[in-house]
Amino acid sequence: MTTGLDPSYERLARLLLHAFPRRFRALRTDEILSTLAESEAAGRKRPALSTAFDIVAAGLRERRRGHPPLLRWIWYCLGGTLPPEYRGWLIDDLSGWYVLRRTLRFAVPFIAVLAVLSRVMFVVAPNGGMPLAGFAIGTAIGTIPYLFLRGHLRRRVLKQHGLDEEGQPLPTLPVSVPTYCVTEAYRARPLLVAVGIALISSMPFTLMTFFHHGVLGSPLGLGPVTVENPNVDHQWAVGVASLVAAVIVGLISVVWSRSLWTTIERHAASQTTPVVDSDVLTVTVCTAVIVASVGGAFGIVPLVLPAVMLVASGCGPALIAVGLRAKRLERQSGRAIPLPLTRRRMVPAPAQPRQD
Amino acid sequence: MHEASYFILAALADGERHGYGIVQDIDVMSGGRVRLGTGTLYGALERLTSDKLVVPTREEVVGGRTRRFYRLTQRGRAVLVEEVERLESNAAVARRRLTAAT
Numbered sequence: 535m536t537t538g539l540d541p542s543y544e545r546l547a548r549l550l551l552h553a554f555p556r557r558f559r560a561l562r563t564d565e566i567l568s569t570l571a572e573s574e575a576a577g578r579k580r581p582a583l584s585t586a587f588d589i590v591a592a593g594l595r596e597r598r599r600g601h602p603p604l605l606r607w608i609w610y611c612l613g614g615t616l617p618p619e620y621r622g623w624l625i626d627d628l629s630g631w632y633v634l635r636r637t638l639r640f641a642v643p644f645i646a647v648l649a650v651l652s653r654v655m656f657v658v659a660p661n662g663g664m665p666l667a668g669f670a671i672g673t674a675i676g677t678i679p680y681l682f683l684r685g686h687l688r689r690r691v692l693k694q695h696g697l698d699e700e701g702q703p704l705p706t707l708p709v710s711v712p713t714y715c716v717t718e719a720y721r722a723r724p725l726l727v728a729v730g731i732a733l734i735s736s737m738p739f740t741l742m743t744f745f746h747h748g749v750l751g752s753p754l755g756l757g758p759v760t761v762e763n764p765n766v767d768h769q770w771a772v773g774v775a776s777l778v779a780a781v782i783v784g785l786i787s788v789v790w791s792r793s794l795w796t797t798i799e800r801h802a803a804s805q806t807t808p809v810v811d812s813d814v815l816t817v818t819v820c821t822a823v824i825v826a827s828v829g830g831a832f833g834i835v836p837l838v839l840p841a842v843m844l845v846a847s848g849c850g851p852a853l854i855a856v857g858l859r860a861k862r863l864e865r866q867s868g869r870a871i872p873l874p875l876t877r878r879r880m881v882p883a884p885a886q887p888r889q890d
Numbered sequence: 891m892h893e894a895s896y897f898i899l900a901a902l903a904d905g906e907r908h909g910y911g912i913v914q915d916i917d918v919m920s921g922g923r924v925r926l927g928t929g930t931l932y933g934a935l936e937r938l939t940s941d942k943l944v945v946p947t948r949e950e951v952v953g954g955r956t957r958r959f960y961r962l963t964q965r966g967r968a969v970l971v972e973e974v975e976r977l978e979s980n981a982a983v984a985r986r987r988l989t990a991a992t
Contacts, residue, residue: 562932568955569909569928588927596933
């Protein structure tokens with residue numbers, strides 16, 4: 535691209551323009567460079583200090599202008615829907631480092647609460663204590679599925695806001711009519727049963743862990759939790775119990791959010807790409823296993839809690855509320871919505887008159 | 891209304907201009923008092939465009955650089971007229987007081 539600018543000037547100017555929101559840059563970078571070339575750049579190696587300051591200040595003002603107000607933003611972070619006037623901001627938010635931002639939004643308040651809790655628990659149980667390092671590692675592990683699910687998350691949030699993948703509004707359809715369903719629910723139900731059985735059979739181990747080491751016990755004494763273990767005989771049992779418990783907790787959160795998702799899907803009728811991919815399940819289960827194995831070695835609670843929190847946050851508290859409501863409506867109407875038996879097959883609804 | 895927005899609307903009152911054209915025009919109009927920074931200019935243009943007071947008209951490539959031209963919309967013109975009248979009446983009030991005092 536030739537804007538007639540000194541390359542180092544252009545590089546710096548482009549860097550400064552990052553003060554502006556992404557949507558603004560996409561539209562105006564070239565134009566601004568051309569104006570800079572006309573106004574001051576001739577022969578300069580870098581922008582004047584006043585120009586740089588002006589660009590950054592204007593960029594930050596522009597960012598603030600499009601940003602949703604604090605309460606709306608918190609609602610959005612919890613999985614809520616923003617009104618249409620924040621569409622531009624939303625689309626920007628979903629691009630770039632979305633997964634990192636999303637993780638931090640969940641993790642920072644969560645870890646802050648745990649930090650306070652750990653102080654309290656340290657007083658209650660002096661040989662317990664919750665190491666923050668463990669939480670941080672757990673949080674990092676909990677982020678893993680989202681690294682693979684970026685596109686999925688993005689599509690889901692877009693669809694929640696009634697937008698297609700290009701960020702354009704979807705045609706409005708009557709919400710209560712299912713146009714397609716995904717068979718995930720069929721897979722989720724047996725899994726739930728299996729998890730229940732595993733949970734019950736592992737109860738003795740779990741209880742043993744609890745009595746010998748407290749809630750926060752460190753089975754192998756490797757991790758950030760350094761608890762003197764008076765009873766060496768139980769170490770393996772405790773390790774296995776932690777592992778099993780971690781798998782269970784992970785799976786429950788997976789299944790639960792899956793089942794809610796499916797319900798939401800059935801209610802949020804739409805003819806575009808199905809939001810639910812079976813990849814989600816695979817990746818989340820893998821993560822649950824990783825979390826569990828690491829959790830087993832390092833002491834389960836500090837690692838597994840944040841990881842599970844993040845996995846469950848795939849649903850988002852606000853979406854959980856929506857899902858529960860959808861489930862209740864389905865029960866009340868007593869109408870079981872038929873699911874196709876073929877995996878991931880989309881079933882178009884019988885031609886319905888549009889109710890606009 | 892921000893001073894930058896006001897002067898941009900004023901600069902576009904008699905026809906379309908591109909970014910640097912607006913900056914130059916404002917410099918002349920204000921007798922060098924208002925020097926619009928590039929960031930401020932485009933921040934203000936973005937606001938004015940999204941409020942539909944100003945629209946881009948065409949693009950022109952000069953020496954490998956893209957220039958985008960803008961013009962006032964009917965609404966932009968109405969807003970500018972209103973603002974000018976407000977400023978005039980504000981100025982008139984103060985002027986009357988000043989002349990009465992002397």
